Amino acid sequence: MTTATLHSYDVEAAARDYPRVTEALNYLGDRWQEHPDLAEAARAAGLSPHHFQRVFTRWVGVSPKRYVGALAHGAARDAIDDGASVLDAAFEAGLSGPGRLHDLFIAHEAITPGDAKRKGEGLEFTWGVAPTPFGDGVFLIAPRGLSALAFTDGRSETGFEDLHARYPAASYLRDDHEARAWATRIFERAGERIPLALYGTQWQRQVWRALLSIPPGATTTYKAIAEQVCTAKASRAVGAAVGANPVSFLIPCHRVLASDGRLTGYHWGVERKRAMLTWEAAG
Structure with a gap:
């Protein structure tokens, strides 16, 4: 199984940083369309840029720039889904034009704004x-x-x-x-490599790769996957990415359990999740 070296962040340190991080989140939440730079956000938190970058990233799980980008991408995605043009979506995200929106979508979703607007047209x-x-x-x-x-x-x-x-x-x-023919390849030919053509955000594909590292017969938790891809604080975001997994069984989200070992939250039914785990254990 793929391993990751984890940083430590004890409860006392998290509690100490909480007020400053809250100030920063409020500031960025109010001004994300202005895309404030690191120095501006650091001043709002009362910290030096270097210290602020470290504290914010450790507490939130992503850098301030990445956090603002996620807010901008979400607003642009909503605008496109509502029928806005690529240009209007760029302005909605506080960007100067389609070029910067293109870079934002590639970074967050691995597709262009035009691809998102077409909703699969051409596929x-x-x-x-x-x-x-x-x-x-x-x-x-x-x-x-x-x-x-x-x-x-x-x-x-x-x-x-x-x-x-x-x-x-x-x-x-x-x-x-x-x-x-695909069912035969997947379920009857043990060990065959199955080509996958996945369409998802960069974050989702990162989580799906982590799922692929769980061997048959083993299980893990949402928290452990979050620690592997970034930080334990991202467990909820990991859960959303796991839930969006498009290739059931092959990308083994059924091997992810709640922290207390319960079989929870499987899109195709907990009974099917239990059957998959039993089938793998018997094999």
């Missing part, structure tokens, strides 16, 4: 339904590999709707024979 997928050890699987296949695997309890349309919502403007061709 061509094959999809189909095939039996798996865990009920019918709905497979979404891109030219470069498998993009999604969902599960359904006898209603293939429900599984397809879940996948279609990710890329509503893409083209889809149903081919159950192709889906059966």
